[in-house]
Amino acid sequence: MADLIIIGSGPAGLSAGITAAECGLSVLILDEYLKPGGRLLGQLYEEPGGKWWNGIEETRKLEKRAAALDLDIRLGTAVSNIEKEDGLWHVYTDRETFTAPSLLLATGAAESPVAIPGWTLPGVMSVGAAQVMTNVHRVKPGSRGVIIGVSVLSSAIAMELNIAGIDVAAIALPKMNEVNKDGANPAGVMDSLLHVSHMAPSKFVQFGSKLMQNDFMKKLGITFYPKGGVKMWGIPVMLRKAVIEICGTEQVEGVILATVTTNGQVVPGSEQRIDADFVCIAGGLYPLAELIGLTGCPFHHIDELGGYVPLHNEQMETPVDGLYVAGNITGIEGAKVAMSQGVAAALSIARNFGRQGLDDILREAVEYVGETRRKAHIQFHPEVAEGRRKMQQYWEEYEAAQERIAPEEPVVEKEVLQGV
Amino acid sequence: MTERILDHSVLGKLDTSPKVSFLFNGKEYEGIENEPIAAALLANGVRTLRRHEESGSPRGIYCNIGHCFECRVTVDGVQGMRACLTPVKDGMVVTGGGQLDAPVRDWRKNNG
Ligand SMILES: Cc1cc2nc3c(=O)[nH]c(=O)nc-3n(C[C@H](O)[C@H](O)[C@H](O)COP(=O)(O)OP(=O)(O)OC[C@H]3O[C@@H](n4cnc5c(N)ncnc54)[C@H](O)[C@@H]3O)c2cc1C
Ligand code: FES
Numbered sequence: 202m203a204d205l206i207i208i209g210s211g212p213a214g215l216s217a218g219i220t221a222a223e224c225g226l227s228v229l230i231l232d233e234y235l236k237p238g239g240r241l242l243g244q245l246y247e248e249p250g251g252k253w254w255n256g257i258e259e260t261r262k263l264e265k266r267a268a269a270l271d272l273d274i275r276l277g278t279a280v281s282n283i284e285k286e287d288g289l290w291h292v293y294t295d296r297e298t299f300t301a302p303s304l305l306l307a308t309g310a311a312e313s314p315v316a317i318p319g320w321t322l323p324g325v326m327s328v329g330a331a332q333v334m335t336n337v338h339r340v341k342p343g344s345r346g347v348i349i350g351v352s353v354l355s356s357a358i359a360m361e362l363n364i365a366g367i368d369v370a371a372i373a374l375p376k377m378n379e380v381n382k383d384g385a386n387p388a389g390v391m392d393s394l395l396h397v398s399h400m401a402p403s404k405f406v407q408f409g410s411k412l413m414q415n416d417f418m419k420k421l422g423i424t425f426y427p428k429g430g431v432k433m434w435g436i437p438v439m440l441r442k443a444v445i446e447i448c449g450t451e452q453v454e455g456v457i458l459a460t461v462t463t464n465g466q467v468v469p470g471s472e473q474r475i476d477a478d479f480v481c482i483a484g485g486l487y488p489l490a491e492l493i494g495l496t497g498c499p500f501h502h503i504d505e506l507g508g509y510v511p512l513h514n515e516q517m518e519t520p521v522d523g524l525y526v527a528g529n530i531t532g533i534e535g536a537k538v539a540m541s542q543g544v545a546a547a548l549s550i551a552r553n554f555g556r557q558g559l560d561d562i563l564r565e566a567v568e569y570v571g572e573t574r575r576k577a578h579i580q581f582h583p584e585v586a587e588g589r590r591k592m593q594q595y596w597e598e599y600e601a602a603q604e605r606i607a608p609e610e611p612v613v614e615k616e617v618l619q620g621v
Numbered sequence: 622m623t624e625r626i627l628d629h630s631v632l633g634k635l636d637t638s639p640k641v642s643f644l645f646n647g648k649e650y651e652g653i654e655n656e657p658i659a660a661a662l663l664a665n666g667v668r669t670l671r672r673h674e675e676s677g678s679p680r681g682i683y684c685n686i687g688h689c690f691e692c693r694v695t696v697d698g699v700q701g702m703r704a705c706l707t708p709v710k711d712g713m714v715v716t717g718g719g720q721l722d723a724p725v726r727d728w729r730k731n732n733g
Contacts, residue, residue: 233687235657235708240686245631253631277706279687311688321691323668323681330685330705338660339626339635365626451679452668489688 203229203273205550206292206301208280208492211239212536213528214307215263216543217550222270224551224559229299230272231292233279236337237264239309240529241536243332245361248578257337259536283495290523303523303550306493307543310507310529313484315350315375319447319456320482328483332358335365343479347456348372349444350483353579358481359436370477373439373458375484376446377465443467447480456480486533486581493530496521501595505588506532507581514596515567517546518553520603525550532588533581534574541570625664641711652709659685659692659704670694670704670717677720693718 205221207214210232218228236242238260248254267274275296282293283304290304312327319325324343326334328350331342345368348355359369439458445467446457460471487508490500498519499512513519513526527546528539545566552559574586582588627635641654645662652661659670659682669679670692683691685705692704695716704715 234706235655255631257632277708312684314683314689321673321678321680323670323679326682327684330682333685334660334663335626336632338656339629339632340660340664341624341626342663364630452681 203227203299203301204554205229205303205305206231206290206299207305207307208232208292209239209307209309209528209530210234210237210274210276211307211309211528211539212241212259212263213309213530213539213543213546214239214305215260215267216540217305217307217527217547218272218274218543219263219266219270220544220547221550222267222272224547224554224556226303226547226551226554228272229301230274231278231280231294231299232274232276235276236260237267237274237276240329241539243329243336244536245336245364246357246579254578256536263540280492283492285496285521285523288523303525303554305517305525305527305546305550306490306511306530307526307528307539307546308489308492308530309539310486310533311489313487315482315484316378317349317375317444317447317482319449319453320480322447322449322453323451324449324453324478325447325480325482328355328358328481331479331481332361335362335367341365341367342481343453343477344368345370345477346479346481347444347475347477348481348483349375349456350485351438351440352483352485353581354486355481355483356438357579358483363436369436370475371437371439371442371458374443374461374465375482376443376459376467377461444480445472448474453478453480486529488530488532490530493519493524493526496524498524499599501592503532503588503591505582505584506592510592512595512599513592515545515570515593516549516563517542518549520599523553532585532592534585535577535579535581537573538570538577541566541573545570641709641713643709643711643713643715645715646717654710655708657705658694658696658707658709658713658715661709662704672717672719674718674721675723 204226205228207218207230210230214230218230221228241256241260244256246254278294278296280292280294284291289300289302292299312329334340334342347370348359351372359372362369441460442458443461444456445459448455455474455476458473460468488510490509490511493511498521500509502509510532511519511526513531517525517527519526525546527542548559548563548566552563637653639654641652642649650665668681670681673680680691682705683689687703687706693701694704696702696707697714
């Protein structure tokens with residue numbers, strides 16, 4: 202039996218596994234994918250200073266360290282259930298059931314879909330799917346694509362498609378419906394892009410320099426709302442056009458674009474068809490927390506973190522004994538933050554296992570998570586630090602409530618017994 | 622049509638060995654060993670992995686990372702395998718599900 206089971210071999214899970222093994226714990230990592238690395242694998246962008254962040258290379262570095270420590274990583278192993286019995290976690294997979302006293306969930310994030318007429322046609326995929334096809338499997342998702350949804354992630358992936366020699370005909374908004382109001386109205390999208398700034402002379406310049414070092418965001422700010430869009434690497438970014446339908450019979454053949462008013466209403470008669478053989482939908486990321494929902498861990502909805510997030514503290518502990526979290530399951534951020542969280546989680550686990558002398562290193566590791574966040578090149582939500590503060594507050598409230606309940610516990614028990 | 626990205630300005634050259642051959646819906650295709658079935662098929666220009674059980678409409682990958690199950694196929698007799706994360710092997714037999722009978726619904730159409 203391992204001391205610790207980690208679900209997910211993304212940057213968070215791998216970093217945690219390495220640190221835990223370095224602390225002398227025996228570790229088992231489970232992942233349903235066919236390679237370790239999670240969503241780190243597909244990442245490819247230029248950092249300030251011109252160095253490329255190459256997810257495959259970064260994964261290789263982690264894999265090397267894991268191999269040197271003889272980490273047991275089981276790929277192609279999907280976890281379908283978790284149960285706790287007599288202080289031990291039982292992790293059920295499509296292969297066998299594994300048991301350990303400590304469990305770390307590092308299942309990452311998932312993409313929200315956006316339903317648009319025609320979206321089930323072969324050739325329509327999430328923007329992350331196109332990223333993985335292109336950068337990891339090296340197969341072109343098609344020869345000419347349209348991206349629906351304007352965000353930091355969709356613009357980064359448009360650029361990645363572009364450098365792989367794939368033609369992106371346009372990036373446009375989705376047609377507005379009851380559920381996607383924010384992502385579908387130009388003002389809402391601009392608002393979310395604008396959110397970031399407090400100090401810079403131009404809000405957009407700051408967006409451009411802090412979130413993505415690219416001309417696109419800057420141009421976007423300067424040229425505000427031109428109907429034909431602004432061009433980024435030759436790709437028109439259309440904040441005043443929405444895709445109202447994806448066309449095709451057996452697979453994608455094109456899309457219908459229409460002009461929308463600043464609050465997202467389609468202007469009748471403005472429809473125009475453009476040809477494409479693939480379409481990417483960018484609906485945003487949310488923490489993939491279904492598995493941890495099975496453990497009884499409380500959740501909180503925090504917009505800045507991308508949705509429902511399991512309650513946890515800065516040491517990556519949850520209120521459930523022996524249960525820890527790290528990476529995007531705790532909120533949507535870049536891979537470097539996920540790695541630093543993995544290290545902090547592993548140090549917490551080792552400390553709770555009775556390993557001595559870890560208090561200082563753990564404190565430093567927690568500080569390093571904050572520092573990595575502040576320096577992050579890509580931020581998925583401009584107010585992520587505020588989201589983290591909210592989570593910490595929920596944690597403190599939870600702890601205070603536990604303390605209030607604790608002294609009375611025997612009394613409660615007696616009452617319950619009498620009731621029976 | 623789709624194709625492989627053999628040379629990438631940042632990621633470098635693609636290693637396309639070893640090659641494997643596998644069957645999809647009875648037809649033979651070539652892939653690179655251990656790439657996902659969905660990637661191997663897409664490299665051959667095949668996007669449709671199955672037909673929807675009820676409507677019969679064509680379906681392909683959506684998320685490409687195991688979350689949505691839109692890519693479910695039968696692999697060597699095992700149903701419900703995700704083509705986006707199942708590594709392709711030499712001699713593999715893959716089939717995409719087709720439209721299934723919906724007798725109750727058919728009955729309703731004619732008698733409702
Ligand atoms: C489609 C997509 C694209 C992204 N692109 C970028 C980008 O370009 N730049 C950027 O900075 N960030 C990007 N991100 C954010 C990304 O989530 C983080 O950068 C980072 O990868 C998070 O690390 P993680 O270890 O928390 O999770 P992940 O890297 O997502 O790893 C989680 C792992 O858990 C495994 N897993 C999940 N559920 C199960 C289960 N039930 N059983 C077994 N294994 C399971 C998965 O297979 C996966 O390997 C992207 C996220 C997504 C979803
Ligand atoms: S495409 Fe979503 S699970 Fe395979």
